[in-house]
Every structure is written in C-alpha cells, then in structure tokens.
Amino acid sequence: VNVYHTLIPLFDSLRGDRVLLRPYQPEDAPALFEAVQESRKFLLEWIGFPVAHQSPEQSRDWVAKQGAKWLLREDLSCGVWEAGSGRYLGDCRLYPQNWDIRCFSFSYWLRVSAGGKGYMTEAVRLWSDYALSQLGANRLEIRCDERNRASAAVAERAGFTLEGRLRNQIATPKGKLGVALIYGRVPE
Numbered sequence: 001v002n003v004y005h006t007l008i009p010l011f012d013s014l015r016g017d018r019v020l021l022r023p024y025q026p027e028d029a030p031a032l033f034e035a036v037q038e039s040r041k042f043l044l045e046w047i048g049f050p051v052a053h054q055s056p057e058q059s060r061d062w063v064a065k066q067g068a069k070w071l072l073r074e075d076l077s078c079g080v081w082e083a084g085s086g087r088y089l090g091d092c093r094l095y096p097q098n099w100d101i102r103c104f105s106f107s108y109w110l111r112v113s114a115g116g117k118g119y120m121t122e123a124v125r126l127w128s129d130y131a132l133s134q135l136g137a138n139r140l141e142i143r144c145d146e147r148n149r150a151s152a153a154v155a156e157r158a159g160f161t162l163e164g165r166l167r168n169q170i171a172t173p174k175g176k177l178g179v180a181l182i183y184g185r186v187p188e
C-alpha cells in the first residue's frame with residue numbers, strides 16, 4: 001500500500017479514565033527529565049532509556065527529535081499524564097514496525113512513584129484500541145524479558161496473548177541474557 005505517512009491522521013491526545021496520552025511538546029522536557037532522574041536505577045534494571053537522559057539538555061534534544069519522528073510517523077512515543085493532576089507519569093511508545101502490513105510494537109515505562117496503580121495498563125489499552133480501530137493495525141506486539149514480571153503483567157492485563165518464548169533473545173541493560181516473551185494482539 002503506497003501511502004504518504006505524514007498524512008496518516010493521529011490524535012492530539014487520548015483520554016482515559018485516569019490517564020491522558022499525548023505526543024511530546026518542547027515544554028514537556030523538564031517533567032520527563034525529572035521523572036527519569038527519580039527512576040534511573042529502577043528503569044536501568046530493564047531498559048536503557050535513562051542513558052539518553054543524562055542532563056536536562058539531553059531530554060530537550062530527545063523531545064525535539066520525538067516531535068520530528070511523530071510528524072514522520074516513524075516513532076509514536078506518547079507522554080503518559082495523570083488525567084486529574086496533569087502529573088507526568090512515564091512513556092508509552094507505539095513503534096511502527098511496518099506501515100504496509102500495519103504491524104506495531106509497544107514499549108513503556110513508569111516513573112517509580114507511579115507504579116502499582118494500573119496507569120500503564122490503562123495507557124497500553126487506550127493506545128492499542130486506537131491503533132486497532134483508527135490506524136487499521138493488524139498486529140500489536142509486546143516483547144519483554146521473562147524475568148520482568150511487571151511488564152508481562154501489563155501485556156496480559158491489556159489483552160495481549162502470549163505467543164512465543166524465545167531463548168537467549170533479549171538481554172538486560174547490564175547484559176544478562178534472558179528469555180524473551182512475545183505477546184500479540186490482533187483484530188478480533
């Protein structure tokens with residue numbers, strides 16, 4: 001299918017009961033950096049995200065680049081915000097693996113103080129429902145380390161099905177090799 005990717009409609013924001021998702025704006029960089037600062041050690045157990053956020057300037061640069069990638073439909077990272085308070089909670093990213101077959105993958109993290117409240121489950125559900133109903137997604141995927149129970153639990157609560165268990169397919173940021181769990185969600 002030959003489409004102009006920049007013309008694919010996307011939302012300004014997606015609102016759930018308790019969370020709001022929206023693409024990054026330049027003014028979001030300080031909140032993002034603060035959340036990473038608070039959570040650096042926690043996040044680095046599983047994801048390398050904090051490595052690109054060592055200073056407020058680096059987060060500003062990241063946010064600017066995400067804005068460009070959103071416009072190009074190359075990488076669809078959203079900030080996750082608490083609907084009531086407007087507090088920044090973390091990131092929920094839908095990555096287009098292949099626009100032609102409309103296959104996407106998710107990655108996500110929450111600031112450590114926002115864990116244990118169901119925010120990410122709601123965010124992944126919202127983004128997934130939008131991708132299936134509005135972007136014509138044929139496949140959504142979540143890949144996580146088998147030892148990362150919190151991440152696998154998000155996938156399961158968000159309606160994804162365990163499809164595979166790939167040995168030595170994933171490593172922690174510290175380089176510990178592990179089993180990758182592959183979760184998928186497809187249209188009904």
Ligand SMILES: CC(C)(COP(=O)(O)OP(=O)(O)OC[C@H]1O[C@@H](n2cnc3c(N)ncnc32)[C@H](O)[C@@H]1OP(=O)(O)O)[C@@H](O)C(=O)NCCC(=O)NCCS
Nearest residue numbers: 043046108109110115116117118119120121143144150151
């Ligand atoms: C993965 C990660 C986002 C999961 O965070 P989380 O807080 O466990 O996930 P949720 O926001 O969906 O919250 C679920 C928890 O809230 C509880 N909860 C409370 N109210 C809830 C509600 N209304 N709805 C759903 N869950 C609720 C659930 O019982 C669950 O708690 P439990 O783990 O004690 O059973 C977080 O651990 C993280 O950022 N990890 C580091 C980065 C990472 O690993 N990313 C994924 C890489 S593949």
